[in-house]
Amino acid sequence: MAGCVLEDVTLRRKNLRFPFPKNMAQRLRGKRVEALTRRAKYILARIEGGEILLMHLGMSGRFTIHQPNGEVQGRPGEFHYQMPEGSPTGDGPHDHVIFQMAGGTRIVYTDHRRFGIMDLFAEEEAENHKLLSTLGVEPMGNALTADYLNEAFRRKHSPLKAALLDQKIIAGLGNIYVCEALFRAGLSPKRLAHTITSEAGPTARIERLVRTVRDVISEAIEAGGSTLRDYAQADGELGYFQHSFQVYDQEGAACCVPGCGRPIKRIVQSGRSTFYCTSCQK
DNA sequence: AGCTCGACCTGCACGC
DNA sequence: TGCGTGCAGGTCGAGC
Numbered sequence: 001m002a003g004c005v006l007e008d009v010t011l012r013r014k015n016l017r018f019p020f021p022k023n024m025a026q027r028l029r030g031k032r033v034e035a036l037t038r039r040a041k042y043i044l045a046r047i048e049g050g051e052i053l054l055m056h057l058g059m060s061g062r063f064t065i066h067q068p069n070g071e072v073q074g075r076p077g078e079f080h081y082q083m084p085e086g087s088p089t090g091d092g093p094h095d096h097v098i099f100q101m102a103g104g105t106r107i108v109y110t111d112h113r114r115f116g117i118m119d120l121f122a123e124e125e126a127e128n129h130k131l132l133s134t135l136g137v138e139p140m141g142n143a144l145t146a147d148y149l150n151e152a153f154r155r156k157h158s159p160l161k162a163a164l165l166d167q168k169i170i171a172g173l174g175n176i177y178v179c180e181a182l183f184r185a186g187l188s189p190k191r192l193a194h195t196i197t198s199e200a201g202p203t204a205r206i207e208r209l210v211r212t213v214r215d216v217i218s219e220a221i222e223a224g225g226s227t228l229r230d231y232a233q234a235d236g237e238l239g240y241f242q243h244s245f246q247v248y249d250q251e252g253a254a255c256c257v258p259g260c261g262r263p264i265k266r267i268v269q270s271g272r273s274t275f276y277c278t279s280c281q282k
Numbered sequence: 283a284g285c286t287c288g289a290c291c292t293g294c295a296c297g298c
Numbered sequence: 299t300g301c302g303t304g305c306a307g308g309t310c311g312a313g314c
Contacts, residue, residue, distance in 0.1 A: 017290070017310090041308080059307050060292080094292085113291045115308060131310095158285060167309075174307060228307065229294090270286060273305085 001045060001099070001107060002036045008100040016096060016111060017058065021120045027051065028099075028120070040135050040171035042117075050123045054131065058115025063234065066090075068104030073236045135171040139217050144170060146202035146210050153206070156193035161269045163193035170213070176226055176248045177216050179275050183247045184212035188281045189267075189274045219244065247275040255280055 009025040021027075032048040045053040055061075064074035090098040090108040097109035097118065109116070117131070126132060136152070137143035152169045163169060164178040173181075182189050185208045187196065196205040225231055225239030228249070232238055242249075246256050251266040255277040262279045 017308095056308080058291095058309085111291095112293070113306090113308095115290070117309095155284090162285080165308090176307065226307075231307070271288080272308090 001033045001101065003033065004105070005030065005032045005102040006047075006099055007102040008098075010090075010098040010100070012090075012096050012098070016061075016114045016116045016118060018117060018119070020118060024118070024120050028053065039132060040138070040167060041174075042131065044126075046123070047120075051120055052123055052126055054117065054119040054121070054129070055109075056117040056131075058111060058113060058117065060113040060230070061109065061111035061116035062230075062232070064108045064110060065234070066106040066108065074232060074234055075236055134168050136167060136169040137171065139170050139172050139213055144210060144213070146207045149210055150197045150202040150206045153193040154197045154199070158193060159190050159269060160187055160193050160196070161189035161272075161274050164213070165270075165272070173213065173217075175272050176245070177213075177220060179248045180246060181209065181212045181216045183276060183281060184216065185209045186281055188278075189269060189276050191282070247277065250275055 006028045007030070009028045011020055011025050014020060028047065031051075033053075034046040034048055037044045037046070041056060043055040043057075045055070047053055062074060064072060066072050090106060092110065094112040094114075095108050095110050096114070099107040099109075101107065109118075119129075119131070121129060137148060149169075153163060156163045156166075156169075158166075160182060161178060164173055164181065165175065167173075179189070185205070187205065187209060196203055196209070220226060220239075220241040223239055223241035223244060224233050224237060226241040226245070227238040228242060247264050250264040252263050254261040255264060257277070257280050260277065260279055262277060264275055265278055267274050267276075
């Protein structure tokens with residue numbers, strides 16, 4: 001997409017999670033995508049003329065790239081749902097947005113649960129944008145420091161699990177990586193966030209948590225992400241960080257810490273599964 | 283103000 | 299076979 005012209009944009013329904021912005025297709029038609037960037041879990045395309053196209057994949061969204069030579073990228077090896085025979089090019093029941101690029105490349109947004117989001121707004125509105133303005137620091141950025149997290153957690157009376165999933169504090173962590181980071185840090189997901197902070201400055205626990213958050217994210221990126229059911233990278237390659245899960249989706253398996261071996265437990269916190277070792281995480 | 287939880291939506295795995 | 303239940307990578311916004 002980056003550097004290419006959007007020859008045509010087709011919306012095959014009127015909304016995803018939210019209604020598509022007014023005249024979105026017309027506003028994009030004929031415009032060049034000047035750059036593709038990312039903020040938290042949002043993909044941001046800078047459109048010629050000063051608008052930003054914001055895209056979020058939700059739980060099940062994906063882009064598939066159909067090259068003019070017939071090559072297809074972005075379809076994982078196995079599907080979470082049954083693809084209709086012979087309709088992988090944008091007319092499937094969950095193919096919602098089609099970006100026809102000049103030069104013949106077709107990029108299809110597919111999302112069977114429709115938790116995804118697309119929005120289009122003027123560049124100047126970005127900093128006040130509802131979905132962007134409240135986001136916290138990037139987990140891999142310089143702004144995530146032990147000092148920052150200590151301050152952010154000091155008034156946090158929610159469990160660590162919820163605090164790390166809170167995109168207003170750290171923007172970009174999801175359920176898998178929070179479980180893994182807490183395990184590596186030896187911290188219970190049920191522990192209240194403020195109990196690992198101190199007024200004087202970052203505690204050893206905070207320092208360690210910042211380290212494990214960064215480690216988990218960088219290792220997961222290195223491994224190409226986590227393929228549970230149907231996730232694939234942009235080129236269609238599967239991720240393989242799922243083979244490195246120490247707790248996520250490991251209910252009942254023996255804790256991998258030497259000398260522990262107790263079964264990994266699954267609990268539900270704020271409606272999401274949490275996996276942890278009751279012995280190693282305090 | 284801060285926190286928890288329901289809602290959004292589809293498909294699949296499981297048990298009866 | 300078919301039905302009911304629970305579960306899934308996210309996050310907004312209602313209600314406490």
